[in-house]
Amino acid sequence: MPFEADIAHALDRTTDSLEPDLTALLGGAVERGRRRRRRRNAGVLAGVGACAVIVASGLVIPGVLAGSRSAGSGMETVALAMPRSAVTGDQMIEALERTFPGGRFSQVTGQSNNPSDPSSGYVANGGLVVDDGHGAAYVGVSAVRLKLPLGDGDGLSCKQSPARAKGDTCTLSELPSSVEIPGGAVVMSERNAAKHPSRADTAHRWTVTVTLKATGAQLQIVQWNSTGGGSGSDVPKPTRAAPPLSEQQAVAALTGATWAPILGAVG
Template sequence: MPFEADLAHALDRTTDSLDPDLTALLGGAVERGRNRRRRRRAAVVTGIGAGVGACVVIAAAAGLVVPGGLPGTRSAGSDIEPVALAMPRSAITGDQMVQALEMTLPGGRFSQVTGQSNNPSDPSGGYVANGELIVDDGQGAAMVGVSAVRLKLPLGDGDGLSCERTPARAKGDTCKLSELPSSAAVPGGAVVMTEQNAAEHPVRADTAHRWTVTVTLKSTGAQLQLVEWNSTGGGSGADTPKATRTAPPLTEQQVVAALTGPAWAPILGAVG
């Protein structure tokens, strides 16, 4: 398989502001570049084609993690082995991602809606499906993005699986891991990783924050990641739009319940 195809397969994951507006998207990519994990992803992004690159930029804008470059390779300046992606079991359309995301945010008004499909049958396409939008639930507009991908088994300590592999966090930033037991909705159980990060430090009263919840099924490697901002988009430090609300639209518990619930069950099944 050509090097470019490997790059295309390894990337395509939504990941730190969420808007198809080019300036905001690039700002999100810069924000991700502030830590080692996101620098590693950005380094791989630079080598992909325009079509796949657009998907990755959307991912960067949403603050979603691109889980891995090429299997067995490392980017310059990183001592972390990339996470290998596996081919999704079937295709997921961008419309499916958006519809499931809207079902996760009932009662809200949506704008700037964007979806990105995966394409497991096309070696030049990506293996990640994305969705993003701005939701206004009456508490202030907020940017929300989601991605679906499949990690190769057995699972390692990659993105969404270990807080030890995330960069050093500034004061107030958090990361924690938990597990869901095996059930009808989550056969084999799942790893849940939750993070909270401020857009700038020191944090001020109007500083925007990003909340990330990543759910990874142990049995299949299917992984969903949902990112919420308490602003209308990500960016880089002081360039990030100021906070429009105190809390994200959904709590951590609500996100986990949604990602393991009926709305996302078809997506998890198609990915893994």
């Protein structure tokens, strides 16, 4: 996912043990770098600029460094598959803004994928700071397609080496097959502190990853309770207590009408 703001993005999803530094560009978009987020995998391969974007956003894209294994990790990077059709950065931004009707947006960034050119990345993403009246928050979404059959990997397993820091959480669940989600989906939800031990003024990142079992299409939304992502002192102080969307709201949004066209294009 050639994001001009996430070199860390590649690293982001590349290591479970790494805390992606996503402060600048996507302002907290993806933290998948920790586990070599499959999404950034493609983006990372697309270029250093793309990696930097992902890192800045905090998005975690599985398979960022497809075929690679992070030091000390027992988890293989998730392999990416070519998207069925192109998704533009503008489409990602539009869908993201529609996810927060009535919100005020700033620091808007989008990145297209390019199915015809693997060097340009297989990951599409969008990121922005949204103010929904309860405090500004950075939010980013990435879209990618995983190779089938699905296996252990980013967005598919809570296993991590080394173990998660105290206070960080990860849960896995499944959505049954339906008209909207033929074949069902795997949902991974995480909450991570920007630094440890966390304090009252430590920002947190909430990540929800939805992977369709029939196609491998995957959407990941990363929300910060601050105006930027990253880790440690690089992350702005919290601007609110909770993310704009709860876990249930995030899952409903990613599997609803707004993101359906992007899920279909990716997978």
